[in-house]
Amino acid sequence: xxxxxxxxxxxxxxxxxxxxxxxxxxxxxxxxxxxxxxxxxxxxxxxxxxxxxxxxxxxxxxxxxxxxxxxxxxxxxxxxxxxxxxxxxxxxxxxxxxxxxxxxxxxxxxxxxxxxxxxxxxxxxxxxxxxxxxxxxxxxxxxxxxxxxxxxxxxxxxxxx
Amino acid sequence: xxxxxxxxxxxxxxxxxxxxxxxxxxxxxxxxxxxxxxxxxxxxxxxxxxxxxxxxxxxxxxxxxxxxxxxxxxxxxxxxxxxxxxxxxxxxxxxxxxxxxxxxxxxxxxxxxxxxxxxxxxxxxxxxxxxxxxxxxxxxxxxxxxxxxxxxxxxxxxxxxxxxxxxxxxxxxxxxxxxxxxxxxxxxxxxxxxxxxxxxxxxxxxxxxxxxxxxxxxxxxxxxxxxxxxxxxxxxxxxxxxxxxxxxxxxxxxxxxxxxxxxxxxxxxxxxxxxxxxxxxxxxxxxxxxxxxxxxxxxxxxxxxxxxxxxxxxxxxxxxxxxxxxxxxxxxxxxxxxxxxxxxxxxxxxxxxxxxxxxxxxxxxxxxxxxxxxxxxxxxxxxxxxxxxxxxxxxxxxxxxxxxxxxxxxxxxxxxxxxxxxxxxxxxxxxxxxxxxxxxxxxxxxxxxxxxxxxxxxxxxxxxxxxxxxxxxxxxxxxxxxxxxxxxxxxxxxxxxxxxxxxxxxxxxxxxxxxxxx
Numbered sequence: 001x002x003x004x005x006x007x008x009x010x011x012x013x014x015x016x017x018x019x020x021x022x023x024x025x026x027x028x029x030x031x032x033x034x035x036x037x038x039x040x041x042x043x044x045x046x047x048x049x050x051x052x053x054x055x056x057x058x059x060x061x062x063x064x065x066x067x068x069x070x071x072x073x074x075x076x077x078x079x080x081x082x083x084x085x086x087x088x089x090x091x092x093x094x095x096x097x098x099x100x101x102x103x104x105x106x107x108x109x110x111x112x113x114x115x116x117x118x119x120x121x122x123x124x125x126x127x128x129x130x131x132x133x134x135x136x137x138x139x140x141x142x143x144x145x146x147x148x149x150x151x152x153x154x155x156x157x158x159x160x161x
Numbered sequence: 162x163x164x165x166x167x168x169x170x171x172x173x174x175x176x177x178x179x180x181x182x183x184x185x186x187x188x189x190x191x192x193x194x195x196x197x198x199x200x201x202x203x204x205x206x207x208x209x210x211x212x213x214x215x216x217x218x219x220x221x222x223x224x225x226x227x228x229x230x231x232x233x234x235x236x237x238x239x240x241x242x243x244x245x246x247x248x249x250x251x252x253x254x255x256x257x258x259x260x261x262x263x264x265x266x267x268x269x270x271x272x273x274x275x276x277x278x279x280x281x282x283x284x285x286x287x288x289x290x291x292x293x294x295x296x297x298x299x300x301x302x303x304x305x306x307x308x309x310x311x312x313x314x315x316x317x318x319x320x321x322x323x324x325x326x327x328x329x330x331x332x333x334x335x336x337x338x339x340x341x342x343x344x345x346x347x348x349x350x351x352x353x354x355x356x357x358x359x360x361x362x363x364x365x366x367x368x369x370x371x372x373x374x375x376x377x378x379x380x381x382x383x384x385x386x387x388x389x390x391x392x393x394x395x396x397x398x399x400x401x402x403x404x405x406x407x408x409x410x411x412x413x414x415x416x417x418x419x420x421x422x423x424x425x426x427x428x429x430x431x432x433x434x435x436x437x438x439x440x441x442x443x444x445x446x447x448x449x450x451x452x453x454x455x456x457x458x459x460x461x462x463x464x465x466x467x468x469x470x471x472x473x474x475x476x477x478x479x480x481x482x483x484x485x486x487x488x489x490x491x492x493x494x495x496x497x498x499x500x501x502x503x504x505x506x507x508x509x510x511x512x513x514x515x516x517x518x519x520x521x522x523x524x525x526x527x528x529x530x531x532x533x534x535x536x537x538x539x540x541x542x543x544x545x546x547x548x549x550x551x552x553x554x555x556x557x558x559x560x561x562x563x564x565x566x567x568x569x570x571x572x573x574x575x576x577x578x579x580x581x582x583x584x585x586x587x588x589x590x591x592x593x594x595x596x597x598x599x600x601x602x603x604x605x606x607x608x609x610x611x612x613x614x615x616x617x618x619x620x621x622x623x624x625x626x627x628x629x630x631x632x633x634x635x636x637x638x639x640x641x642x643x644x645x646x647x648x649x650x651x652x653x654x655x656x657x658x659x660x661x662x663x664x665x666x667x668x669x670x671x672x673x674x675x676x677x678x679x
Contacts, residue, residue: 060447061447067428088586122350126349127175131178
């Protein structure tokens with residue numbers, strides 16, 4: 001994912017862009033993460049000031065929601081569904097495969113910063129599982145072949161050829 | 162030949178997940194190469210998801226379906242004359258004659274997969290905005306009565322009568338009221354809301370507008386889960402277009418009513434499907450469940466009277482207003498009136514969206530529509546109603562899909578999702594997962610849910626390791642969580658656990674049996 005490194009001035013302008021919304025916290029946090037790839041802890045006082053809320057409330061909101069990352073993600077982000085419908089199609093064996101064949105841990109970023117694999121619960125593609133969002137693209141019937149390609153930095157598109 | 166032939170290639174996220182965009186590109190390229198004029202329309206999905214990408218050609222006899230189409234099939238399809246519905250291994254005949262589709266009762270989903278989701282003209286040509294036009298000529302009380310008479314119950318899962326909720330908001334005095342759409346469709350095995358928002362978003366907008374007219378609200382929010390990026394883009398575009406066409410804004414549909422709408426994204430918290438936690442989240446806070454009373458209908462978003470309804474409930478309102486309460490109530494059984502969009506998912510051969518009148522049996526859905534498991538192994542269990550729903554064995558498959566009939570078997574209908582498992586499933590592991598999910602997704606406000614779920618995981622680990630004496634503790638814990646939790650998260654987590662223990666006892670003593678044998 002292309003995202004810039006944290007910059008207080010840019011962050012402030014993003015906060016200002018959304019602060020007029022009723023209940024602006026989540027729109028601001030999404031916009032920050034969209035821009036920087038994560039929400040830095042330096043965002044807390046900026047948002048608290050802009051929304052006239054306490055720093056504790058903002059910190060509380062950031063840490064409550066699974067979506068908001070506290071550090072930058074890898075270049076490729078895989079959100080692998082591990083809810084019941086994908087369990088019934090063997091998603092847990094895919095988690096094991098990532099670790100056994102590629103040494104890739106779930107809910108972590110690889111040490112070289114190339115790949116982040118995160119757990120999600122349901123992508124709404126439950127009749128074509130296992131499902132994953134790979135850099136924002138929904139992929140159905142995910143198998144070891146798809147994950148092997150992603151881990152090797154190749155195209156996961158089975159239909160490209 | 163220069164007449165432009167209409168080709169439908171879905172833009173639904175499920176279709177995209179198996180290559181619909183690449184198929185659309187391949188068709189456009191092949192048509193260009195052959196000098197054939199085609200108009201490619203990106204529709205919603207017809208809901209036959211195992212056939213995606215399902216390409217349809219408009220012919221004199223009706224729309225002919227081909228699927229599942231892969232980019233490499235496109236040249237041979239043109240060769241076989243598929244633009245005139247020619248014979249090909251992928252030719253499925255007329256779409257609406259495919260038994261899976263033909264035998265449904267599509268009311269809420271009448272337009273999904275049929276129309277161009279973002280064309281207001283197409284929406285109107287297929288009966289859109291008829292309900293709203295009627296509503297603006299009626300009193301709020303008359304609209305609410307119509308909704309009450311239809312028997313519509315909240316499709317999010319709780320099944321609370323929609324008319325009663327609306328009546329409470331109508332009767333509340335306030336300077337501002339809100340319509341909030343709960344589009345936080347977090348249950349595994351459900352995708353009806355997503356399909357509707359991507360395939361017919363104006364139906365949802367119209368339903369919310371009717372609700373606003375009924376109770377005197379001027380502002381609405383759609384709280385959409387962030388796991389649905391495609392639905393988000395479709396809704397943003399639909400709201401922009403509806404506003405430009407004056408179906409949203411200061412004088413909706415040329416009436417004296419004002420209503421406008423915003424989409425807000427959730428952030429990956431399952432608990433936000435609970436209405437009070439959703440409201441906290443919309444207000445920009447941690448999504449901690451509120452104690453009730455006060456009801457959101459009286460003190461909801463920013464403390465104002467608020468209708469909080471599921472996507473399916475709101476999207477059904479236009480049909481009810483256009484066709485009348487009685488026509489809707491004529492479908493269904495017992496106190497479950499109308500239709501239920503059922504989502505058949507998991508390890509299933511023919512999964513997808515099936516809208517049927519209440520009362521159809523689980524067996525008919527799994528066997529007749531689903532055609533058995535995807536793996537080809539034998540059926541073992543179905544979880545109905547999401548992560549908080551019961552696991553049912555084969556012997557309970559004749560249970561009709563009806564709120565009360567499911568409750569009588571200690572299960573629930575929830576949002577209408579069905580997740581099928583084959584005989585490789587270990588129900589003790591599924592019971593453990595139910596606790597684990599609750600522990601991860603609990604908002605933390607009440608002790609039975611926050612602590613109970615964690616103790617449940619630990620205790621299940623002991624059971625799975627062979628200490629079956631701990632099953633009594635699980636039973637005890639489940640009773641406590643059921644009775645003492647603040648909301649359905651902790652209160653219903655025992656449903657999958659207890660159903661797994663009751664119907665699949667052998668899975669809970671595998672280790673102890675193994676140890677005894679050694």
